[in-house]
Amino acid sequence: MLVMLSFLVAVQLIALAITPAISATDNRVFEDPASISNPIIYMLLILIFTAILLLAIKLKGDWLVRGFIQISIALTIFYVISAIMPMWLALLPTLAVMLLLHYYPEWYILDAFGILVCAGVTSLLGVSMTVMPVIILMVILAVYDAISVYKTRHMVALAEGAIKMKAPLLFVVPKSRDYSFRRKDAVSISMGNDKKKGDRGAYFLGMGDAIIPSILVISASWSYPPGDILGLNLPALGAMLGTYAGFILLMTTSRDRPQAGLPFLNSGSILGFLAGCLAAGIQPF
Numbered sequence: 001m002l003v004m005l006s007f008l009v010a011v012q013l014i015a016l017a018i019t020p021a022i023s024a025t026d027n028r029v030f031e032d033p034a035s036i037s038n039p040i041i042y043m044l045l046i047l048i049f050t051a052i053l054l055l056a057i058k059l060k061g062d063w064l065v066r067g068f069i070q071i072s073i074a075l076t077i078f079y080v081i082s083a084i085m086p087m088w089l090a091l092l093p094t095l096a097v098m099l100l101l102h103y104y105p106e107w108y109i110l111d112a113f114g115i116l117v118c119a120g121v122t123s124l125l126g127v128s129m130t131v132m133p134v135i136i137l138m139v140i141l142a143v144y145d146a147i148s149v150y151k152t153r154h155m156v157a158l159a160e161g162a163i164k165m166k167a168p169l170l171f172v173v174p175k176s177r178d179y180s181f182r183r184k185d186a187v188s189i190s191m192g193n194d195k196k197k198g199d200r201g202a203y204f205l206g207m208g209d210a211i212i213p214s215i216l217v218i219s220a221s222w223s224y225p226p227g228d229i230l231g232l233n234l235p236a237l238g239a240m241l242g243t244y245a246g247f248i249l250l251m252t253t254s255r256d257r258p259q260a261g262l263p264f265l266n267s268g269s270i271l272g273f274l275a276g277c278l279a280a281g282i283q284p285f
Contacts, residue, residue: 001251003173004205007115008247011210012217012240014119015126016232018084019218022123027083029128038129039137043144054154057161069167073117074098080120107172107181107202114171118210125211126218131235131273131284134219138266141212145262156258159204171205209261213243213269220273224282234276235284242272 030038049072056065077097081090100109129137148155162169172181179201220236227233232240246268253259277284 001248004171004203004251005244005247007111007171007205008210008214008243010115011118011122012214012243014115015122015214015218016221016236018119019123019127019222022083022120023127023222025083027079027124029125033128034130034133036133036136038133039140042137043140046141046144050154050158053158053161057157065161066165066167069162069165069169070098070102073101073168076117076121080117080124083120083124101168105166105168105182107174107179110168110181111171111173113168114207114210118207118214122211122214123218125215127222129215129219131216131219131223134216135270135273138212138216138262138270141208142262142266145260149258149260155260159206159258163204169207171207171210172202173205174202176201206261209265212262213239213246213265216269216273217243220276224280227280234280235273235282236276238272238274238276238279239269240272242268242270242275244268245272 030041032038052068053065056068074094078090078094081093097113101113126134145155159170161167166181174181181202217236217239220239221232224233224235227237229237243265246264246266247261249268250259250261250264253264274284276282
């Protein structure tokens with residue numbers, strides 16, 4: 001639990017550190033940060049992305065899924081890196097990371113990659129939307145996450161498919177020192193669905209669970225004047241602390257089956273943000 005919590009903290013701190021450099025560029029996900037249509041567009045992209053992956057997994061088109069994920073990740077890495085260095089230089093680290101993920105997808109490689117990429121994506125999305133669209137997006141995604149995990153369970157199928165293909169879409173925290181994400185038998189005990197095989201080999205946290213609640217932290221940090229605590233204003237600080245509180249609450253739920261993280265994390269981030277606004281005397285809406 002502490003390791004996963006440290007991942008959330010690292011993502012948010014790194015995102016805050018690189019936000020000034022990214023906000024100084026013209027790179028934005030949406031042209032109008034205040035548009036209410038932004039969360040709708042983002043949600044549609046998520047649905048399309050998920051549908052393509054689930055269809056490919058169902059048709060056993062592992063090569064198609066791997067290719068689609070690798071292209072998406074490469075574009076994400078390149079987009080983030082090109083925001084802080086010349087475009088032609090960004091090609092080199094992008095290629096290096098992709099080769100490493102392809103030939104040596106060990107758990108610590110995925111975790112290091114996940115922290116950096118989640119921080120970059122968080123910063124880009126945070127400077128691309130103001131607070132209101134971000135909160136709307138967080139509410140929509142929290143409901144969607146709950147439905148997709150507990151009702152339709154297609155998010156569970158997607159996670160299991162990602163683990164099986166060693167796709168870099170999850171944080172991995174092993175339960176023992178001899179655990180290897182690269183081993184073929186690592187998948188059979190990872191999700192804890194078969195009690196005959198014993199305890200799960202590792203715990204998993206979706207990278208989206210680190211990105212989505214953290215977007216509000218970045219959006220609040222540049223939407224309102226800087227504060228006295230490490231330059232953070234109270235709304236941003238409240239969103240950070242609320243995310244951690246939501247994560248701790250999430251960890252108190254049953255771990256015998258996959259849990260939807262965003263209802264806890266997003267709720268904590270939003271409530272923490274509102275508490276920060278109240279303390280700072282800021283009217284957010």
